[in-house]
Every structure is written in structure tokens, then in C-alpha cells.
Amino acid sequence: MTKALIVGGGISGLATAMVLSRQGIEVDLVERQPQVEALGSGITLIAPALRALDRLGVYADCVGQGYGVTDFEIYEVDGTLAERFPLPSPVGTDQPGLLGMMRPTLHTILLDHATNEGTVVRTGVAPVHIEQRPSAADVTFNNGEHGHYDLVIGADGIRSTVRELLFEPLTPRPLGQGIFRVVLPRPAEVTAEVQFHPAGDVTVGFTPTAPDRMYMYCLFPIDDGYRPEKEELVDLVRARIAPFGGVVAEIRDAVKDVDQIHYTRFETVLAPDPWFRGRTVLLGDAAHCTTPHLAAGAAMCLEDAVVLGEELAAAATVDDALRAYCTRRFDRCKYVVETASLLSHWQTHPDTPGADHSRVMGEAFERLAGPF
Template sequence: MPVQKVLVVGGGITGSVLSLALARRGVDVDLVEISPQWFGVGHGITLQGNALKALRAVGVLERVLERAVPFDRMRLRRADGGLITELLTPHTGGPDLPSTAGALRSDLQDALCDAVYAHGVQVRLGVSVERFDQSAGWVDVTFTDGTRGRYDLMVGADGINSAMRRLIGLSARPRPVGMSIFRVVAERPAEMDCAEVYYGGPRFKAGYSPISADRCYAYLLDENLDTSLVGPRAPLTLLRERGAGYGGTWGEVTAALPDDTAVDYRWIEAVLVDEPWHRGRAMVVGDAAHACPPLIAQGAAMCMEDAVLLAELVTGDEPLERALDHFMCRRLPRVGMVLRNSLQLAEWEIHPGTPGADPARIMSETLESLTAAA
């Protein structure tokens, strides 16, 4: 029997897409988000074709593309800005969609939030799950505000540091990859028409992507610095110091940043739950189940694919247990491949000159394999 009432825990990209996908299939959805405010924050995001395909499946693609910047290539540059090569990027979402689009995370999340409300999802902010009990037929949930609910399925979509993963008894934990990332949103130069990556400088690499008509997202991949720096307000002077040695458009973008620019700095972590993501009628998806370094720009796409496929399978004719097993058979090999290849790229970035290193081949093979249906 298809599920009729589902609890989604976490209102980020994964939880929002899942809530929409379920609601559009007639499911009664409750969405709880621990933050008391629900809106898009943060830097830019790269949405490859398979992510755009998922957004189309839940009806928000047109709105996202109104402000996003589609492009079908990326350029590799030397640290001084000189061109190495230009690569066409595969259409992982099919030939009728852009191969890539850069977007502001707030634009994407705002579109998802509005659609979630418009489709009748019951959203509760400042609330999460305290505990749950389940039987063969349902999950009884006690929330942190003392209220309770009964559901056919409970899905944790609460990110890489998922509390739901621990709550349902999954042992996987995030681990540092060995690199960190500075991120800023900046003014977009007129000549910036696609993503570009700078190699051969003093850090692992630098890059940027256009994300709106007048904004771009710039980043610097570095070694892990002191943990006291981690957060949304790292010093701009530190970004400039660590990025000294990169010229071209990247150097111009960072030099023009206002002194009050918000610089987000994070250690990059990875996690993979390599066992079933469900325990009975409780499960996790998205970054709570798998999160990888951003070197192939597939993190958001993998999360959205989870959401769309899960909604399809649990509203089908199969019993829930069989539907969840089917889901795992389709998702684990795919996300595992993306994670392994992303970690391999990170290893080669950290240890340049490794014999046999071939990042271009790994990236090309990964994206080509993702042109197959999720």
C-alpha cells in the first residue's frame, strides 16, 4: 500500500524537494525544520543537468532558471589566468536541459520554500524529532515541543551532521577530507560566462561560477586551517592572503570585494552510509546518508535524485519494505561512485604529482555515467 502520511525532517534542498515530490503525488506531508527561520542563505551553487532534471520533476525549474545562469562549458586556467583548455560538460539531465547552471542558494531555496507552502505541506519551524517508536505499520514521533504525530514513513533530510542518522541507529560519521574551502559571493564581471578553475597556484585551486545576472560565486580550496576560523564570517584579509598568487579574473574579483564581505570558511568533510539507509519505517537521505567533496559539483544533484526517486517508489504499488530495498539498489551504487571519485580527486589535489593521476578522465567518466537515469 502506498504511503499516505510522511514526516520529513529538515527543510534544506533535500527535504524541500522530497516534500514537494511527495505532495505532488498526493501524500500528506509534514515538514519540520529545526531553525526558527526558513529561507535561503549562503553562497552560490552549481546545478548540473541531473539536478535541473529533478527541479523540473517538482515543478520549480522555470522559476530557478529565471535568475540562474545556464552554461555548457568550463575553462581550466593557470594561476596567472592564462587559458589551459576549454571543456564541454555532459548533459547529465538530458539534451533538452542545460548541462550546468550557476545559482544563488537563496534563490533556489526561496523557490523551493514557496512551492512547498503552495502544495499544502504542513511546515513547522523551530521543531525537530526528540524520539520515535515504530511498529510494522507506522512510526509514532514525539517532537521537541512535546507534540506527537503518527506517520507511515519518517525521513531524515537534515544534512551531513544529521541528528536523525544517529537517532535511527546508523553508525556512519563525517570525516575531514584534508582540505577546506573559502566561499564568497561577489560582483560578476561582464566577461564571466561560465565556470572557470585555476590550477598551479599556491593552494589546491581557485575558481568561480556566474550565479545571476550581476553576481558570481568565487572559492578557494586550501589546506585545513585552524578550526576557530570555521564559520560564515572568516576574515576577508585571510582569503586575500591565502589567495595571493592567483591572477586573472579571479584576482580581480577578490581584489574588488568590499571590506564587509561575508567569507564562509569550512573544512570539507565526507560521509557515506554504506548499509541500508532505513531502519523499518525510519530512514535518512541526501547529505545525511552521503556527502562528498565538491570537486565534481554533484552533491546537490545526488540529494535531489534521492528525493525524486524515493517519492516515486514509496507511492507506487510495492510494499514499503520492498520499495525501500529497491531504492537502495538504485541509489547506493550511484552515490558511492560519485563519492569515491570525488575523494580520489581530492587526494590528487592534496598530493599533486601522484603517479597515474588523471583528474580530467575521472571527471569525464563520472559525468558521462550520470547521463544514465538515476
């Protein structure tokens, strides 16, 4: 294989570009937005994500521009510490078990590596037609250009154009829950990943992202059409976190600018197995978009890139590689989507009989720490 097209300039696409370029493959990457950038605030990178970043060779860059933690703390609603447990490192005993950083920072690291290693990036460009050939694909773009590729990779997110062009129609599933992510000053005592027990159907937590910064996440139920007005955001966040004590109460007045706040509603996608048609394959959110309840979305995207590269390097044919990639990825990613969705349901329905967040999350982290 000599030339690949990657559609989408997110975590999945950029990581895959790095992997393929290192195998001597010529990589074109197109992004439909005017810029390759990440919107939003912070991101929580759990152990599997750090392991994948290490395999990609960017772990040190990320740790140097983020905030590593070694403990997870759970608090009662009033701010009393309920539990603390260590987060084992997947990389080395002296390294963090979890990393918080700003999404744009992670994006910049991946983009810089991808372009420095030869990936050609074009923005404002998207495919409008993909014609499958026996051992290639011809692509027509929205600017009228055409390209001939040995492999096309759809890494273009939950509303993937590639998936729409070649795979069966798939509508993202709303979960009836939204999240406010708020960038805040980090109090000196917040040195761990922090989560509070829910106050009714509202969940709050913190991830440190820098020596002087952290982001707060606040999860709450929403109606399908809920779209908060920007000028309301500060009051909405303050109202949601009002029942909580401890650090939450201490930082409540620091929520004072709408530019600190990023709102998202939760939707999921799980494309049926297999994730390839001919010489076109899906990965990342285009194939399996989850919610952040396990903080595993980025981890699954990064693992996709690593696995696809490994299988392309090892298999006798591209077809064999794509089959092996799907075999290794489908059940693991399906588990993440379904488990995170279950946790979301329990949070929005706090009286659900038998709900056991701690057990399910503990089992999930143990499973995700295993080989992929």
C-alpha cells in the same frame, strides 16, 4: 500510505515534500532551526541536478533566477586559457548544461512550491524519539508533541538526528580541506564555468550566478581545528588567491567585505546500505554527504527525492519501495562521495603519483549523466 514526516528543511527535504504531496500524501516537515533557510553563497547545479529539477517541475523557475552556462573553461595559473569544452544540456538543446544561482534563491523556490502544494512546515522542532511499529512510526518531538506517521524521512543533514536515533553511530569524516566562497561582481568575460589549474595546493574557480554576479570558490588544506576569525577573512582570501593571474587578479580588490565570504570545511558521510529501518528512511546528506569537487551534492539530493517518489508510487508495499530506493541510490551516491574525496585528497597532496584530475572528473560527469 496517508501521512509522512520529513525531518529537515534543506534541498532533500523540500524536494521530497513536493514529490509526496503530489501523490496525495499528507506531509509534515519539521526543521530544528528557527527558520527554513539556506546559508552561504552560490551553488553550482550540474546536468543531473537540472534533470532532477526538470522532473520536479521547478526547472524554469531556477533558470529564470540563475545564470545558465554552456561551456567549461580551464585556465593556467597565470590566467591563460588552457582548454574550453561544451557542457551538453540534459533538458534540451537550447538549454544550459550548468546553472549557477544563489543558494537562498534555490531554497526559496523549493520552499514556496512545497508549502503551496500542502506541506505543513514547523520550525524549531526536532524528533527526540522514534518508536517503530509494524507499519508506522510514532515520533516524540522536542516540544513534547507526538505524531503517528506511515513514513518518517530523515533529510536532516550530515549530523542527522534521525540517523543518530535509529541507525548505528556514524561520525562525519574530515578531509583536511576547506573552502572560501566569495560573492563578487561578474566581469563581462566570465560567461562559462571557470576553473584554474592549482597553484600548489590551492584551487580557484568561478560560477556565474546572475547577469551582474558570480561566486568564486577557493579550496585549500586545513588542520582539523582550523576556524578562521571573521575579521581575518578578507585578508585570508586575498592571500590565498594572490598567486593567480587573469580574472582572479582582476577581481582580487573586489574582495573587501567579510559579508561576501562564507567558509566551510569538508566532511563526508556515507551511511551503510540499507538506508532504512522499519518505516524510517534516510536521504540526502543524512545518508551520503559529499564535497563539492564534482558539484554533485545537490544533484544527488534532488535525485533521492525523485527516486523515492517513483518507488513509492510503483511498489506494492512501502517496504518494497524503500528497498528499491536504496538499491537504486546506494552505489551511485557512494561513487560520488568516494570520487569527490579522492579529488580532495589529490588537491591537498599535489605531489600524489598518478593523480589525474581531468580524467577522473571527465569519467564522473559522463557516469552521472547516465540514468538514475
